[in-house]
Amino acid sequence: MFLTDEEKRILDGAEGAGKQKAMEMLYALGLTFDAEKLIPIKRAHVALSGQEGDTYWCELLVEGGATCAVPPTTNPYWDTDCLTKFYDVTKEELDLANRTGEAYRKIGAILTYHCAPGVCSNVPFFGEHIAFSESSATPYVNGALGARSNRESSISALAAAVIGKTPCYGYHLDENRHGDILIEVDAELNECYDWGILGHCIGEMAGSLDPVLVFKNKVIPSQEDFLYFGAEAATSGAVAMYHMVGITPEAPTIEAAFGGRKVPAPTALITNKTLKNQETKLTAATGDINLVMLGCPHYTYSQILEVKRLFAGRKVSNNTSFWILAESGAVELAERSRLRQKLELLGVRMVGNTCIDEPCWKSFEGSLGVTDSPKCAYYRERRGQPFAIRRLSECVEAAIKGRLD
Amino acid sequence: MMEKIVIKGRGALEGTASGPAIVFPDSIAGNSGALGDVDGVVYEKGNINYGISIKNAILVVPCAKGSNGFSAHFKGALIAGVKPAGWISTKIDARLGVAIASMNIPAVVDFTDVDPIKVISTGDWVELNGTTGEVVITKK
Structure with a gap:
C-alpha cells in the first residue's frame, strides 16, 4: 500500500504515540483489504458504546496525545444523570460510562450520542468519502444518501477521525457499490415498522451482498422508513449498501443499479405474505409486560408525535414502564413544544443520549418487554430480557393493558 | 386627446382596479426594510422609486x-391601510402570488406579447381587469 512521506512519518511515530497507533490501525486495515492508498475523509461517526474494548482504544490514543483531525460524532451509551435517578447500576458500570465520556471529550469528538447521524446530526452529501461505524448508519448513508463508507468499527472509525483518512477499498470504489442481487417487492409498506420487517427479510436473503429492490407500487420512503429498513437489513444480514430503483440516488434505473452489468433474474418476490410470515416468526411472545421500549434506532420527533396520537389521552398501565429513546435534539424539541410534558402525564417517558443495549436497563430483566424494533429485541434478549416485537400501535395498546395478547 | 393603449396578460386575481402607475423596472425587494410597514413607502436603497x-x-x-x-411586507401594507390598488407583473412567481392573494387585489400577470414595463410609465393612468386580463393605459 502506498503511503505518502507524511503518512510514513506518522507511522514511524514522529507525531506521537497516539497518532502512530491510529495510523498503524489504518495501515493494517489497508493491507488486509489490499487498498492502494489512504484517502481523505470529510466526516466520521464513532459507535462509542461504553464497552471496555472501545473505551480502552480511545484512552490509548488520548494518552498518546492524539486528537481528531476530523471530529467525529458519536453513538450513545447512556444518560448517566437521568437514568441513575430511576435505575440501579453498579459502581463499575457507572465508572466505565464516565470514563467513556471523558476519553471522547479529550480526543475532540462531537458528543452527539445519536445512533442515526445520517438523519440529522452528521448528514453527508452525495459522493462524500466518510468513515461511519454503527451498523444501522452505514446502509443509510451509503444506500439512501449516496455517501461512501465502509462498515467501520468504532476502532477503525476513530483511527480515521484522528488521521483524517481511511484506506481506499470496499464501498469507496465505484465497482463495489453496484448491486449483486435483484429482489422484487409487491407489498404494502404503510409505516416504518413494515420497512423494518422488509429489511429483516432482505438481510436474510442478501447476507453481505448489495441488494437491488424494485417496487411494483410507487413508494416514497421517509427518513424513518430508510432508517428502519437499513437497521434491520444490517441486523439479520450484513447489508451496508442497497439500491431502490427510481428512489435511491445511485439507482435512477435498474441498469445503473447494477453498474451496467447484466441484470440478473430476481432472487425473490416479496409480498404481503412474505412480510406477514417474517413478522410471525419474529413476534410470537405474549403475556404480562413490564416495559415498552422504543427508539432503536433513536426515535425522531415525528415518531414521538405519533406515540402521542396513538395514546389518544389514555394512560400506561401501572405495571408497565414506557421509555422512548430519542435523538437528544428531538427530546429538547419535545420539551420546548410541551410534547414531553403531555406524554409524561400519560406515563410515557423519554431520554436522549441513550442506547437500549446498556446496563441501566437491567432492572427490567426477567420479565417480558415489547418493542417495535427487531434490532432492539435482539440486543435485549442477549442481555437476558425476552422481548416481543409489535408495530407501534400494538405496542401502545399493550402498554395501556399491561399485557400482550 | 390622450393616447390610450390596451395590452393583455393573464388575469390572476379577479376584479377591476384603476390608479396611477408606479413602474419598478428592478422590482421591489422582499427583504425587511425595503417597504415601510406602516406608511407603505419604498425605502429600498437604490430603488428608482x-x-x-x-x-x-x-x-x-x-x-x-x-x-x-x-408577501409579508405587502400584507403589512394591507393591515396599515396603505395597500396598492392593483398589480401588474410581467411574470408571476410564488412570492408575488402570495402577496396578491393576501392583499386580495386585482392583478394581471404573465404577459407574452408585450412587456408592461416597457409600455407603461410612472404616472400613466392604468385600468386593469383581473378577470379578462385586459389593461388599459392612458399616457400622461
Whole structure:
C-alpha cells in the first residue's frame, strides 16, 4: 500500500504515540483489504458504546496525545444523570460510562450520542468519502444518501477521525457499490415498522451482498422508513449498501443499479405474505409486560408525535414502564413544544443520549418487554430480557393493558 | 386627446382596479426594510422609486425580488391601510402570488406579447381587469 512521506512519518511515530497507533490501525486495515492508498475523509461517526474494548482504544490514543483531525460524532451509551435517578447500576458500570465520556471529550469528538447521524446530526452529501461505524448508519448513508463508507468499527472509525483518512477499498470504489442481487417487492409498506420487517427479510436473503429492490407500487420512503429498513437489513444480514430503483440516488434505473452489468433474474418476490410470515416468526411472545421500549434506532420527533396520537389521552398501565429513546435534539424539541410534558402525564417517558443495549436497563430483566424494533429485541434478549416485537400501535395498546395478547 | 393603449396578460386575481402607475423596472425587494410597514413607502436603497408610497397605486414590476418573505411586507401594507390598488407583473412567481392573494387585489400577470414595463410609465393612468386580463393605459 502506498503511503505518502507524511503518512510514513506518522507511522514511524514522529507525531506521537497516539497518532502512530491510529495510523498503524489504518495501515493494517489497508493491507488486509489490499487498498492502494489512504484517502481523505470529510466526516466520521464513532459507535462509542461504553464497552471496555472501545473505551480502552480511545484512552490509548488520548494518552498518546492524539486528537481528531476530523471530529467525529458519536453513538450513545447512556444518560448517566437521568437514568441513575430511576435505575440501579453498579459502581463499575457507572465508572466505565464516565470514563467513556471523558476519553471522547479529550480526543475532540462531537458528543452527539445519536445512533442515526445520517438523519440529522452528521448528514453527508452525495459522493462524500466518510468513515461511519454503527451498523444501522452505514446502509443509510451509503444506500439512501449516496455517501461512501465502509462498515467501520468504532476502532477503525476513530483511527480515521484522528488521521483524517481511511484506506481506499470496499464501498469507496465505484465497482463495489453496484448491486449483486435483484429482489422484487409487491407489498404494502404503510409505516416504518413494515420497512423494518422488509429489511429483516432482505438481510436474510442478501447476507453481505448489495441488494437491488424494485417496487411494483410507487413508494416514497421517509427518513424513518430508510432508517428502519437499513437497521434491520444490517441486523439479520450484513447489508451496508442497497439500491431502490427510481428512489435511491445511485439507482435512477435498474441498469445503473447494477453498474451496467447484466441484470440478473430476481432472487425473490416479496409480498404481503412474505412480510406477514417474517413478522410471525419474529413476534410470537405474549403475556404480562413490564416495559415498552422504543427508539432503536433513536426515535425522531415525528415518531414521538405519533406515540402521542396513538395514546389518544389514555394512560400506561401501572405495571408497565414506557421509555422512548430519542435523538437528544428531538427530546429538547419535545420539551420546548410541551410534547414531553403531555406524554409524561400519560406515563410515557423519554431520554436522549441513550442506547437500549446498556446496563441501566437491567432492572427490567426477567420479565417480558415489547418493542417495535427487531434490532432492539435482539440486543435485549442477549442481555437476558425476552422481548416481543409489535408495530407501534400494538405496542401502545399493550402498554395501556399491561399485557400482550 | 390622450393616447390610450390596451395590452393583455393573464388575469390572476379577479376584479377591476384603476390608479396611477408606479413602474419598478428592478422590482421591489422582499427583504425587511425595503417597504415601510406602516406608511407603505419604498425605502429600498437604490430603488428608482425610493421615498414614494405604494398606496392606491397600480404597481408594475417585472417579477418579485429578494426574500421569500416578500408577501409579508405587502400584507403589512394591507393591515396599515396603505395597500396598492392593483398589480401588474410581467411574470408571476410564488412570492408575488402570495402577496396578491393576501392583499386580495386585482392583478394581471404573465404577459407574452408585450412587456408592461416597457409600455407603461410612472404616472400613466392604468385600468386593469383581473378577470379578462385586459389593461388599459392612458399616457400622461
